[in-house]
Amino acid sequence: MIQVEHLTRRYGTHVAVEDLSFTVPTGQICGLLGPNGAGKTTTMNMLTGYLSASEGRVIVSGHDILEEPMAARRQLGYLPEQPPLYPEMTVEEYLRFVAELRRVPRAEWAAQVRRAMNRVAAADMARRLIRNLSKGYRQRVGLAAALLGDPEVLILDEPTVGLDPAQMIEFRTLIRQLGRKHTVILSSHILSEVSAVCDQVLILSRGQLIAQGTPDQLADRLAGRTRLRVLVLGQASEAAAAVRNLAGVCDVQAEPEPEGRARLTVALDAGAGPQQQAAVSLALAAAGCAVLRLEAEALSLEEVFLQLTGEPAEEGGEEE
């Protein structure tokens, strides 16, 4: 379990992380999400004690990272964005070195190293020099190193960046497995990964925590605003006019399609339910536009993210 209280980091006048507070209970996987420069890596560096905070506290398994550094660091396993590997060592040599650093008793080194290598499926590379490994294997070795000493908390900075899709899926499965016994904090800007793997998501932007919750909660956060995608048989302008003034409709965009069809995107207000969808289809039918297809879309985490971080939204080319 890790508690963060009012964590702040300033570089001169620039504030990299501002007043960040959150708690990750044991056995939970927490995702830190944010655009580049949001302060994710700085936060992680402060959590592990690599950087000191300008203000605030980090408490790892009951130990303050600055006041009881040895005890706190024993419970931390860190995989930074660039795994800190020594290219001239072999995988096994490196992991033994890390085992020694992590105060693993000498008698257990061989067993723990073997176990870590097996967990990340890198055992066949044991005698290979690290400089000769591919990016995917280097990530795995880095993760194996973070697992040595069986720390309670694992902090992973963009663990799947640079991996190919198959490796990404393997990694995510591994992280989910690890999440059962360890507390995991991972950072990413791959939203699908975060929503697939994490129990709790924190969205950071420009050093501030702007949203917190489970992936579903965050997606619901914009009050269930749904979008309807409708394919009708009729004129685009007529269809749009029919729907525009209905109660509960915020916005309509219409585009003509070949074969006399039109595609409509209808944005509904918060709290819109099936009655609203029914009203839309009835209104279209009454205007002479037969409804060929009607799909309701909840806002994806991507859209929540983009809206919350104030980035310009990328609609699928349907808005001017």
Next chain:
Amino acid sequence: MLGYALCAAYVLVGGLYFWVYNLLNLYPDFGYTLYGTTFAMLVFIPILTMRSLAEEHRSHTDQLLLTAPVSIPSIVAGKYLAMTAVFTVPVAILGLCPLVMRLYGTVSLPKAYGALLGYWLLGCAGIAIGLFLSGLTDSPIVAALATFGVLLLSYLMPGIQSLFTVGSLLAVGIFGLLAALAGLLAGIRSRSLMLGMLVFLALCAALAALYGLRSAALTGAFSALLGALGLFTPFENFIYGIFSIPAMIYYLSITALFLFLAGQGLEKRRWN
């Protein structure tokens, strides 16, 4: 790989000097031979120490070290002892030379091994300086050049010292510069321009007083300061057969000072 190469090169140099001085020219003094090889330290120590901390900073492997449950003193000690071990190997091999000499004549073994000990301590102090300088930069090359520069200055210190025997005015000038540096550091540390200026002015006043009242003392002090920076001069005692305890304490103090500073440098990165 580098360790082996360095050891081989060092044994080569030492062996060459041993052959020429002691075997060909039948010089019975091993200390003198060692003194001749001290120039090799100017190359050996920078190359040995350049990567120690600079490479860690550059490839970010210091993240591994600083987030592990190991204290900074143990990191510094670990790196230092590893490098000292690499240095000790050629020194130990050269330690066989007096025994070889003994086969052919009379050699004072205590004198020879006393000189070897002084030599070893000299190297250890140099390595500590190299470790500290390596920690100041991200580039191993810069670290090597800085270490080389510092050791070279140290090596040439007797010559430099002789340039400054005349003119206490020059001594005042140099001390004045040091006072300015002290004022600057004080000002930066306390983030107060006022304090920095006060420190500088106070030191200048003290200097002026000294110059007015005891200018000879000032030149003497300056000469002593330079002398303290000469790493290679205390070793000369050992060549003359003097088992100089002050020299040993000097080397041990330099080692301790620079290891402490190296640790401080690492600690500073955390707070930066």
